[in-house]
Amino acid sequence: MERQEVLTMNNLTKSYGNKEVLKGVDLRVYQGEIIGYIGPNGAGKSTTVKLILGIEENYDGDIHLFGENIKNNPIDYKRKIGYVPEIADVYDNLTGYEYLTFVGQLYGLSLEDAAHKSEALMQLFGVGEAYHSRISSYSKGMRQKLLIISSVLHNPDILFLDEPINGLDANSVMIFKEILTQLAAQGKTIFYSSHIMDVVEKISSRIILLHDGKVAADGTFEELQATNTEGTLERIFNQLTGFDRHQEIGEQFVAVVGGGTQ
Ligand SMILES: Nc1ncnc2c1ncn2[C@@H]1O[C@H](COP(=O)(O)OP(=O)(O)OP(=O)(O)O)[C@@H](O)[C@H]1O
Numbered sequence: 001m002e003r004q005e006v007l008t009m010n011n012l013t014k015s016y017g018n019k020e021v022l023k024g025v026d027l028r029v030y031q032g033e034i035i036g037y038i039g040p041n042g043a044g045k046s047t048t049v050k051l052i053l054g055i056e057e058n059y060d061g062d063i064h065l066f067g068e069n070i071k072n073n074p075i076d077y078k079r080k081i082g083y084v085p086e087i088a089d090v091y092d093n094l095t096g097y098e099y100l101t102f103v104g105q106l107y108g109l110s111l112e113d114a115a116h117k118s119e120a121l122m123q124l125f126g127v128g129e130a131y132h133s134r135i136s137s138y139s140k141g142m143r144q145k146l147l148i149i150s151s152v153l154h155n156p157d158i159l160f161l162d163e164p165i166n167g168l169d170a171n172s173v174m175i176f177k178e179i180l181t182q183l184a185a186q187g188k189t190i191f192y193s194s195h196i197m198d199v200v201e202k203i204s205s206r207i208i209l210l211h212d213g214k215v216a217a218d219g220t221f222e223e224l225q226a227t228n229t230e231g232t233l234e235r236i237f238n239q240l241t242g243f244d245r246h247q248e249i250g251e252q253f254v255a256v257v258g259g260g261t262q
Contacts, residue, residue, distance in 0.1 A: 003030040004031040005029070005030055005031075005067075006031050006066055006158060006189050007028070007063075007064070007158065008027070008028050008029070008064040009025050009026060009048075009061065009062070009063050009064075010061050010062045010064075011024045011060070011062075012024065012026075012048070012059060012061035012063065013059060013060040014047055014056070014058075020213060021047050021213055022048065022051075022059070022213050023212070023213035024061070024213075024214060025048060025061075025213070025215055026215065029189060030189070031187055031189055032185070032188070032189060032205075033184070033189055033190070033205050033206050034180060034181075034205045034206070035191045035192060035204065035206050035207075035208055036192050036194070036200035036206070037049075037210065038193070038194065038208070038209050038233075038237065039209055039210035039211055039216075040211065040241055040243075043211055043212070043213070044210055045162075045210055046086065046193070049160050049162060049191065049193065051063060052065065052160070053078070053081065054070065054074055054078065065077050065081075065158070066080060066157070079108070079156075080156055080158060081156050081157075081160065082151035082152050082156035082158070082160070083151055084147050084148055084161045084162060086162040086163045086166070088147050090135055090143065090147070091135065092136040093134060093135075094134070095134055096118070096122060096127070096132070096138075097115065097118065097131050097132055099135060099146065099150070100115075100118035100150055101115050101118060104153045104154065108154065109153065109154060114153060117153055118149060118153065119131055121152075121153075122145075122149060124175075125149065125172065125175065126145075126171075126172065127142050127145050130142055140166070140167035141167040141168050141169060143167070144165070144166055144168055145168070145172065147164075152183075156188070157187075158189040158191065159183070159188065159189070159191065160191045161190065161191065161192045161194075162193045162194075163193065163195070163196075164176065165196065173199070177199070177202070181203070184205070192204065197232065197233040197234040198232070201221050201232065201233035204220075204221065205220065206220055207219065207220070207221055209237065209241075211240065211241050216241075217240050221233060
């Protein structure tokens with residue numbers, strides 16, 4: 001069966017001032033894939049996602065989502081997207097119920113459907129008791145669960161997740177990984193950006209490494225292993241980004257902390 005291409009980027013370039021952040025990103029993403037989108041700090045991962053979501057504009061190249069250039073219809077395609085940003089502003093004074101039903105209704109759900117779904121998802125994620133509490137009283141992990149739930153309420157076809165497990169405890173991470181696997185099995189596509197290499201290694205059906213504004217590696221974890229001498233994704237990341245100074249830098253850092261010179 002031919003795999004459906006859901007996201008295509010052709011020669012995507014983006015600059016801020018005279019700084020070229022994306023230098024020609026070419027990518028094809030297929031339905032049901034869990035893409036682990038990794039790269040060093042500042043490589044341009046969030047920028048790529050913000051361009052796809054229409055949060056950032058003024059780029060060269062093309063982005064097609066579900067077969068349509070996003071410039072042709074900049075609103076409608078967003079109904080099919082779920083997004084967990086790395087840093088999110090939530091309305092702290094609202095309760096979980098108020099926030100989630102508000103988001104659900106923005107996406108076109110009725111109040112009843114949004115409330116029913118939100119409560120069930122909060123319960124399943126172990127935060128049902130906080131459903132009617134103000135978000136300002138939530139712990140970091142509880143807020144993260146709220147964000148995750150708000151991203152899927154409208155049953156999107158593609159999910160963009162930026163460090164989604166920030167603050168989640170080990171049990172919740174296991175639940176979350178299972179949710180992603182099940183969603184992908186249902187044909188949802190997941191674009192997962194994170195620095196937690198062992199999780200990316202385990203959940204991704206395909207890993208894309210962005211380095212210096214370009215795709216530097218693209219393949220399954222096994223394929224990346226086969227073309228690199230290192231074993232874990234963390235070590236492959238070091239190798240592909242040409243970095244081997246962690247010990248030296250760590251030693252110098254501690255020396256400075258202790259009052260010595262470099
Ligand atoms: N609004 C902006 N104005 C100017 N420069 C920006 C802006 N947004 C991002 N940049 C720059 O673009 C580069 C890429 O940033 P981006 O946030 O996409 O990186 P990233 O790969 O997501 O990094 P991280 O892993 O640290 O989250 C950085 O050098 C950043 O300073």
